[in-house]
Structure formats: C-alpha cells, structure tokens
Amino acid sequence: MSRLEFHDVHKSFRAVKALRGVSFTVEDGEAHAIVGENGAGKSTLLRILAGSVTPDQGELRLDGERLRMHAPRDALSRGIGVVHQELLAFPNLSVTANVFAGREIVGRGGRLQERVMRERTRELLARLHLDVSPDAPMESLSAAHRQLVQVARALIFECRILALDEPTTSLTDGETDHLFAILEGLRQRGLTLIYVSHRLPEVFRLCDRITVLRDGTFVGTLRRSEVATADVVRAMVGRDLPPRELTAPSAAAATRLALSGLSRRPCFEGISLTLRAGEIVGVFGLVGSGRSELLETLVGLHAADEGAIEIDGRAVRFSSPREAARAGLVLVPEDRQRQGLLFNLALADNLALPRAEAAGDIVVKRDRERRSGEALLAEWRIKASGLDTTPDTLSGGNQQKVVLARWLATGPKVLLLDEPTKGVDVGAKYEIHGMVRRVAAEGAASLVVSSDLPEILGLADRILVMREGRLQGEIAAAQATEENVMHMATHEKGEAA
Amino acid sequence: MSWLWRVREMRTVIILLAEIAFFTWYLWPEAGRSHPFLNGPNALLILKYSSIYGIAAVGAAIVIISGGVDLSPGAVIALAGVVAGKLFVEGGYALSASLLAGLAVGVLAGAVTAALVVMVGLPPFIATLGMMGIARGAAFVITEGRFFDVSGKLPPGWQPMGIPIAWLAPAVMILLAVVFQVVMHRFQWGRAVYAIGGNETAALYSGIAVGKVKTSIYLLAATLAAVAGIVLSVVQGQGKADLATGYELDIIASAVVGGASLSGGRGSVLGAVLGTLIFGVLRNALPQIPGATFYDRLIVGLVVIVIVVMDQLMARRGK
Numbered sequence: 009m010s011r012l013e014f015h016d017v018h019k020s021f022r023a024v025k026a027l028r029g030v031s032f033t034v035e036d037g038e039a040h041a042i043v044g045e046n047g048a049g050k051s052t053l054l055r056i057l058a059g060s061v062t063p064d065q066g067e068l069r070l071d072g073e074r075l076r077m078h079a080p081r082d083a084l085s086r087g088i089g090v091v092h093q094e095l096l097a098f099p100n101l102s103v104t105a106n107v108f109a110g111r112e113i114v115g116r117g118g119r120l121q122e123r124v125m126r127e128r129t130r131e132l133l134a135r136l137h138l139d140v141s142p143d144a145p146m147e148s149l150s151a152a153h154r155q156l157v158q159v160a161r162a163l164i165f166e167c168r169i170l171a172l173d174e175p176t177t178s179l180t181d182g183e184t185d186h187l188f189a190i191l192e193g194l195r196q197r198g199l200t201l202i203y204v205s206h207r208l209p210e211v212f213r214l215c216d217r218i219t220v221l222r223d224g225t226f227v228g229t230l231r232r233s234e235v236a237t238a239d240v241v242r243a244m245v246g247r248d249l250p251p252r253e254l255t256a257p258s259a260a261a262a263t264r265l266a267l268s269g270l271s272r273r274p275c276f277e278g279i280s281l282t283l284r285a286g287e288i289v290g291v292f293g294l295v296g297s298g299r300s301e302l303l304e305t306l307v308g309l310h311a312a313d314e315g316a317i318e319i320d321g322r323a324v325r326f327s328s329p330r331e332a333a334r335a336g337l338v339l340v341p342e343d344r345q346r347q348g349l350l351f352n353l354a355l356a357d358n359l360a361l362p363r364a365e366a367a368g369d370i371v372v373k374r375d376r377e378r379r380s381g382e383a384l385l386a387e388w389r390i391k392a393s394g395l396d397t398t399p400d401t402l403s404g405g406n407q408q409k410v411v412l413a414r415w416l417a418t419g420p421k422v423l424l425l426d427e428p429t430k431g432v433d434v435g436a437k438y439e440i441h442g443m444v445r446r447v448a449a450e451g452a453a454s455l456v457v458s459s460d461l462p463e464i465l466g467l468a469d470r471i472l473v474m475r476e477g478r479l480q481g482e483i484a485a486a487q488a489t490e491e492n493v494m495h496m497a498t499h500e501k502g503e504a505a
Numbered sequence: 506m507s508w509l510w511r512v513r514e515m516r517t518v519i520i521l522l523a524e525i526a527f528f529t530w531y532l533w534p535e536a537g538r539s540h541p542f543l544n545g546p547n548a549l550l551i552l553k554y555s556s557i558y559g560i561a562a563v564g565a566a567i568v569i570i571s572g573g574v575d576l577s578p579g580a581v582i583a584l585a586g587v588v589a590g591k592l593f594v595e596g597g598y599a600l601s602a603s604l605l606a607g608l609a610v611g612v613l614a615g616a617v618t619a620a621l622v623v624m625v626g627l628p629p630f631i632a633t634l635g636m637m638g639i640a641r642g643a644a645f646v647i648t649e650g651r652f653f654d655v656s657g658k659l660p661p662g663w664q665p666m667g668i669p670i671a672w673l674a675p676a677v678m679i680l681l682a683v684v685f686q687v688v689m690h691r692f693q694w695g696r697a698v699y700a701i702g703g704n705e706t707a708a709l710y711s712g713i714a715v716g717k718v719k720t721s722i723y724l725l726a727a728t729l730a731a732v733a734g735i736v737l738s739v740v741q742g743q744g745k746a747d748l749a750t751g752y753e754l755d756i757i758a759s760a761v762v763g764g765a766s767l768s769g770g771r772g773s774v775l776g777a778v779l780g781t782l783i784f785g786v787l788r789n790a791l792p793q794i795p796g797a798t799f800y801d802r803l804i805v806g807l808v809v810i811v812i813v814v815m816d817q818l819m820a821r822r823g824k
Contacts, residue, residue, distance in 0.1 A: 020754060102514060171766065325790050327713070328709070328712075328714065329709060329710050330712040330713065330714050331520035331713040334712075340603065341710050346704075346707070347704055347706050347707050347710050348707055348710070349701075349704070349707055350700050350703045350704050350707050350708065350711075351703060351704065351770075352699060352702065352703030352704075352768075352769075352770030352771055353696075353699060353700060353703060353770075357699075357700075361696070361711045361712075361713070362711045362712050363699060364693055365693070365697075365711060365713055366698075366712050369693045370692060370693055370694075371691060371692055372690070372691055372693055372695075372696055374691075397676075414711075418712075
C-alpha cells in the first residue's frame with residue numbers, strides 16, 4: 009500500500025490557481041522527487057503537506073486514511089516533517105531551542121527540561137555527523153548547518169516522512185554531498201523522502217521516482233531508471249529547449265566599466281577588470297569570496313578603501329544606488345524578498361519605481377506606467393492576475409522576473425546581476441538568460457555573479473574566478489569547463505591540479 | 506493601487522456617517538425642541554476642535570505610512586502655541602511674525618528628530634519620545650506656569666484672509682488633507698514614502714533617496730504639528746504649556762482607524778483626517794448623553810479596537 013497519497017488536490021490564491029487537481033502516490037521507503045517550473049505548484053503542495061495551507065478541494069491520505077490538518081504541528085504529530093525553502097529559524101536562539109521550538113519538553117509546572125533537550129539534540133547532531141554545539145546560537149551557523157538543523161528538527165519528532173524544499177539552494181558542493189550522505193542514510197533506515205528541487209542532477213542522484221508538475225497540474229510520475237534528464241526537462245517545460253549559440257562580442261567594442269585596484273578589506277582586494285559594451289562577464293566564486301560585496305560597493309552601498317571606478321571613461325564614485333542608477337549603473341540584488349520587491353505596492357508601482365527614480369520624476373505618470381507595465385508583463389511572460397495585484401500573489405520565478413524587469417526598465421549601460429536565477433527553474437532560467445543576452449546585444453555590459461556553475465558557463469562570454477576576495481584568474485567561455493573553473497575557485501594560484 | 510485606497514477611505518466615511526446617524530437618532534429631541542447634536546453650530550464646533558488633531562494627523566499618518574511613529578505632536582502643538590503667544594502678547598511682535606516664529610520652532614523640532622532618526626539611527630519611537638519631553642518641557646520653561654491671552658490682543662472681528670475665525674482651523678485642515686492626499690498618490694515622493702514603509706532595503710536598492718525622504722517626513726510632521734499649534738493659539742485665544750496633552754495617542758489612533766498600519770506601508774492621509782472626525786463626533790456627542798460622561802474614554806478605547814478588528818476582518822474576506 010502506498011504510504012502517502014495526494015488525491016485531486018486543488019488550491020487557489022486569489023486569482024492564481026496554484027494546484028488544479030493533482031493526484032499521485034508516494035510509496036513506503038522511497039525517495040520521491042517533485043519537479044516542475046516555478047509556479048508549477050511544488051511549494052504549495054509541500055505547504056499543504058506541512059499543514060500550513062488547507063486545500064480548497066481534494067485530500068491527502070496517509071496509509072489510506074484521510075489526513076485532516078489545521079496547523080504545522082498536526083503534520084509533525086503524524087510523523088510528517090517538512091524542511092521549507094525559506095529557512096524558518098529563530099536566529100537569536102540556540103540550536104537546541106530551534107530543534108524543539110514549539111514542542112519543548114516540559115516538566116512539572118511548565119519548567120523547560122533544558123538538560124534533556126540539550127542531550128537529545130547532541131545525540132541527534134552526532135547521528136547526522138554535524139559538528140555543531142547544541143548551545144550555539146543559530147545565527148552563528150553556516151547556511152548548510154542551518155539547513156541540517158532543520159532536518160534535525162524534523163527527525164527529533166520521529167518522523168516517517170521527510171519532505172525537503174530546495175534544500176541545496178545556498179549550499180556548496182561539499183555541503184551538498186554531506187546532506188546527501190545523510191539523506192541516503194535516513195532512507196536506508198526506512199524513512200520516506202520527498203525531495204523538491206530544480207536541480208535535476210541532484211534529483212537523479214537521490215530519487216527513485218520523479219513526479220512532474222506543470223502549471224498546477226500533474227504531468228506524470230517517471231521512474232528514474234527509465235528516463236534521461238532531457239525527458240524530465242521536456243515534461244516540465246512542455247517543449248524542447250534549443251541549445252545556446254555562442255556569440256563572441258567584437259573586441260573593438262567600447263569599454264563600459266573599468267575597475268582598477270578596487271579594495272574594501274576584508275571583503276575584497278585589488279580588483280581590476282574591464283567590461284566592454286555587449287559583453288556578459290561571469291564572476292564565479294564560493295559563498296564568502298567577496299562577490300556580493302564587490303557589486304554592492306560598485307553601486308555605493310559600501311565605500312571602497314582604494315581603487316578607481318570608470319564608466320565610459322569617466323571616473324565615478326557613488327554613495328547610493330540612486331546615484332549609480334542615474335549614471336547608468338544598476339544592481340539587480342540577490343534576495344528578492346528582502347532587497348528586490350515592495351510587497352505593499354502593486355506590480356505597476358514595483359515595475360515603474362526604479363525607472364521613475366532614475367529619471368528623477370516628480371509626478372507619478374500613471375498612464376505611462378500602466379502602458380509600460382503591461383508591456384513588461386507581456387515581454388517577460390510574467391504570470392500575474394494583473395498590474396494591480398501585489399507581488400506576494402506571484403510564484404518565486406515570476407517574482408524574480410519582476411525583479412529583473414524593474415531594473416532593466418531603467419535602460420542601464422552597465423548591469424550588475426547578483427544570482428539572477430536563484431531558486432528559479434529551468435524554463436524561467438532560460439527566459440531570464442535570453443533577456444540578459446538581449447540587453448547585452450543592445451549594447452549594455454553585464455557582470456553576472458552566480459554560484460550556479462552551469463549558469464555561468466552557459467551565459468558568460470568570459471569567466472572571472474574570485475577566491476577569498478581576490479581575482480584568481482580569467483577563463484574564456486570556449487575553454488571553460490566545470491572542472492577548471494571549480495579548480496581555480498578552490499585552489500591557491502599556481503597550485504597543481 | 507489608488508482605487509484600493511479609495512475603497513479604504515470609503516469605509517472610514519461609512520463609519521463616520523453611521524456614527525452621525527446613530528447620535529442623531531439617539532439624541533432625537535422631544536417635539537418642538539431643537540436637535541442638540543444635529544445642527545449647524547454644533548457641526549462647526551466638532552470641526553473646529555477636530556481640526557487641531559486633524560492638521561497634526563496629516564503629518565502623523567505620513568510618518569506611520571513610512572514605517573515610523575511620532576509621539577511628539579501634542580508637545581510640539583503646545584510649544585508652537587506658547588512661543589507664538591509669548592512673542593505676540595509679551596514680546597510685542599506683530600501677529601504674523603509671532604506665528605511664523607511658532608512655525609519655525611516646529612521646523613527646528615522636526616530637524617532634531619530627523620537628525621536623530623536618519624543620522625544617529627535611533628528608532629523613531631525613542632527619538633520622538635525624547636522630543637515629546639523636550640518640547641513639552643521647553644513650553645513649561647517659557648510660560649513658567651502662566652498662559653498668554655492671545656484673544657485679548659486680537660483686533661475685534663479679525664478675519665485672517667477673509668475667513669471667519671471659527672472657520673480658520675477646519676479650512677486649514679481640509680486644505681492640508683486634500684493637498685497631501687494628492688501628494689501621496691500622484692507624486693513620486695508619496696510613493697517613496699509607501700515604498701520605505703513597505704521595505705526600506707528594497708526602497709534603497711530601487712534608487713529612492715531613503716535618507717532625504719525620511720528627513721523630509723519628520724520635518725513635515727513636526728511642522729504640521731506646529732501649524733496645528735499656532736492655529737490653536739489663535740482659535741482658542743491662548744498659549745498654554747499643558748494644551749494638547751495626550752493628543753499624540755489620539756492622533757495615532759485616528760490614523761489607525763483611518764486605515765494605517767503601524768508596521769508601515771499602508772494607510773492614507775484622508776483616512777487619518779476622517780479618523781479624527783470620528784473621535785471628534787464621539788467627544789462632542791457623548792457628554793450630551795445623560796450619565797455617559799464618565800464612560801467617554803472607555804468608549805473611545807472600545808471604538809478604536811472595534812473599528813480596527815472590523816477592518817481586518819473585511820480585509821481578510823477581501824482576499
């Protein structure tokens with residue numbers, strides 16, 4: 009008998025139909041992947057499983073019995089643990105407190121059994137080969153360790169089904185390996201895994217069966233042994249993706265951006281580079297290599313210690329993103345929730361704001377903004393119920409398109425992109441890359457920071473590698489492979505392969 | 506976006522009309538006697554006393570929309586009135602010069618608050634709490650417990666710009682409410698205020714001059730409080746250090762009843778001004794109900810909670 013069954017599940021958020029009649033089963037003890045483009049309904053499905061969202065229609069069955077859940081604690085008490093994409097953690101509390109949050113062990117009179125909880129956390133952390141003190145504050149942990157603490161939280165309540173939503177988004181390869189070793193171990197002990205990811209190599213590595221969703225509908229459940237990556241991509245996107253063509257920009261193009269010896273210690277030091285019109289340059293480096301700080305310093309969010317910045321041959325130094333945008337230098341930030349979107353304003357305002365501010369408008373030009381807003385929705389193929397809706401009604405991928413569209417609408421000369429497709433699926437990623445290439449073809453110079461190596465390889469004309477705040481070297485797109493870029497990013501200069 | 510705000514303000518208008526209808530019915534007089542609540546002079550009285558709150562509420566609403574809070578308007582109202590009163594009554598200055606000086610004190614108070622919030626980085630609650638104490642304290646220091654009788658020195662039948670003195674305060678309030686309603690919805694500055702209140706980091710990345718906009722917000726709020734103060738000194742005819750005590754909380758309550766969210770990013774200037782009218786009607790009508798005198802603070806408190814809860818329920822159903 010199947011362990012978990014989704015039966016004709018429907019869910020709408022206002023006008024957006026997130027799920028329309030999804031049915032499939034998860035077998036006992038298997039690792040089951042759920043894949044799909046952004047907006048396909050994966051996250052909604054997991055939120056239903058976690059008990060934080062109730063379906064409009066349809067039901068979930070656990071061991072053949074209908075599941076009725078009203079809150080996340082109902083799911084936990086039935087042995088379903090869900091690790092969400094947005095890390096739901098209390099950064100100011102200890103690891104132990106995070107593991108037991110909401111379900112603390114209490115003694116007589118409601119006194120917390122601190123010692124018991126700390127011991128159980130210690131045991132569990134040891135079992136997960138996690139070298140972290142149970143007393144360490146959550147905020148002192150790396151992203152990978154925080155993710156694993158969330159797994160520990162699910163495990164401490166003896167869950168039989170563990171569901172993970174995009175757990176590797178902010179992890180390095182080594183950390184991903186660690187997580188996978190743990191997941192593999194858990195599965196061998198009989199745990200049923202549900203794994204939601206955009207990253208097909210991971211899915212193929214871990215999972216036995218793959219359920220594909222598209223536009224809130226169920227496409228099919230595929231057996232890993234019977235399909236190839238291309239089959240899954242086709243099922244997700246509903247079409248074949250054309251391969252990318254390499255178009256090298258002419259070397260004679262004018263220099264748009266030039267940095268010489270730019271430093272902000274201890275984040276980065278001695279950065280010199282030039283960007284030509286029409287060029288897309290990738291910057292690859294591990295988290296903590298100083299990439300984001302470099303971009304933030306360029307637009308004036310931090311002050312540089314030394315070094316010079318030139319745009320179109322003129323020396324510049326900005327003290328705010330406003331000044332930078334007025335000079336044609338725009339940063340599309342990494343974190344759409346925190347830095348990218350205004351959730352209290354309509355899409356029309358979100359799309360229009362950076363352009364209006366850069367142009368120095370005094371009066372809000374509503375009619376013009378509506379027209380250009382409609383055009384942007386169509387051009388970027390943003391799925392939204394209209395310009396009057398707020399960004400929270402959009403799926404992650406569509407939110408990311410809004411983030412890119414609003415800054416590209418300023419018509420920048422130099423475009424700085426920080427993780428432009430973070431947490432975005434194949435189809436949306438492909439469309440975003442297409443737009444970045446188009447902007448480049450129109451003469452802008454782009455600097456793309458990404459920890460997604462295939463993205464850098466697929467998008468950039470040349471690749472700069474950063475390590476511990478310094479530029480390690482440069483590799484032309486034609487010569488670049490995952491191996492030589494990764495090697496440069498993780499080894500000292502001149503160190504043998 | 507704009508139609509949504511308009512719907513919100515319609516709710517506040519409906520509450521106000523319902524309130525007026527209720528008191529009209531409840532206080533209906535015996536045959537042959539005039540209505541104690543529903544009559545022209547009483548309406549003007551309500552408008553006149555609400556305007557002092559209303560003028561300051563325009564600024565307070567903008568502060569709240571930007572994600573801040575302002576605890577100083579009551580004290581700044583008193584200080585501006587006292588400064589204008591002292592210069593006019595004891596200093597022998599012209600009325601216009603005295604009023605301008607009162608206004609300047611407001612600008613100064615706003616500049617200090619803005620510097621504390623924007624440059625020092627104090628939370629607005631703390632900065633304006635401090636300013637509340639400083640402004641109120643300065644007012645007491647200036648008056649040394651006396652009050653300045655402005656009305657005694659005003660020329661009889663004086664009409665500033667042809668407006669009868671009873672109409673002065675409501676006229677200023679309505680003018681400011683309309684002007685800033687338009688500014689908040691048709692000007693880039695107003696949208697920037699909403700953006701900062703919604704997500705300050707994203708506003709900064711979007712190219713909004715966050716520091717400058719926030720500075721202008723606190724300058725404006727204190728200046729409008731000073732406007733309320735000098736209008737009060739002329740209309741009520743005195744400058745006194747303990748005037749407008751506790752107004753700050755009533756003003757915040759009005760903004761919230763008018764649809765503002767204390768977590769920022771939501772609200773409206775017009776709604777806040779309508780909110781002050783809702784409380785103005787309550788303060789006027791309750792004392793006319795026999796036995797209700799001691800209940801009026803209690804009822805005001807209940808009304809705040811009932812209206813905000815209703816508003817949230819409707820917003821939830823709207824989703």
